[in-house]
Amino acid sequence: MGLLQQRCTGHLLCALTFLEAAGNLALMLYALLWEAGNLVDLPDKRIGFYNFCLWNATAGELQCLEYKHLQVMGISLPGMVLARVCVYACLVFSIFYPVFVANVKCREEREGWKAILIILIIKMIILSGGLGTFLFQTSQWIHLSDFTGGFLALLGTQALLLLQILTHRSVPRL
Template sequence: MVSREHVGARMGLLQQRCTKNLLCALILLEAAGTLALMLYALLWEAGNLVDLPDKRIGFYNFCLWNETAGELQCLDFKHLQAMGISLPGMVLARVSVYACLVFITFYPIVVTYVKCTEERKGWKAILIALSFKTIMLSGGLVTFLLQTSRWIYPSDFTVGFWALLGTQALLLLQILTVAMYLSWAKHTHPY
């Protein structure tokens, strides 16, 4: 016969494995959602945060309606600087947001590797990387919005803009989930 202590120990071990796998699956699911939102906003919507018949404003476009020509006219950097938009500010915003997409693309591979090796230092590095991506994305968005705020109203934003905000929320949720995983791992496997 199997003793109750033996059954209890096996159940505890099974519960720990299920919790660990559930947290890792949640982290990967959040990563997939983040990647999908970023791809939608920056590739499908082409980085346009405003796409209306009278204006198209994004990381690569700044087009306003020209009354005399009767069409949408895209402005180059020379015209944007004359309007008070900083070229370095726009480049910084673009690089920050698109670099975040690159990091997000490789993130699931890193999570899978760290899960397989089960290194706590790897999870701490993931937490740092998530924080870095969150700062990059929010910094890029804020810089862009500060540069273009005179021409954009809150009702003008496309789904791509809201996808970037959703990405920001999912990055924050991933930070919370990884922190929970680290806390759980510390209490179940202190060494």
């Protein structure tokens, strides 16, 4: 009976891992592709990894600023590029992560499960770092109530990554 229970636990862990990975990927795709990386998308401002648009009362429309204007406002170009690279690198990891999990599951490699945990931690660090860098750079123009679906999806991704890490750490045989 113990062997059967251990096999069922392994299959449930694998199924849970794939479900969490699918949710993670769906949230990342929504935030970075569907919302085009915009964390704030309101009628009077649109701020994201590729856009920094503020309302111009004189023109009566959103005016998207170029990097030279952003630098004058105190926003660092290297900081914004680093934030973008980190967040989108997490998306790339999320795309290939299920393939790696399937490979480890098929081969039943104990060391592979440790590598999966390391990948999850790396994803958590780079997503947190990229999002934190972006928010640090743009905090003067964004209020807490301004955040829209893209930001909430990235927060959901962070929560799912933490859940995945806790799932892997809670199983003693890994």
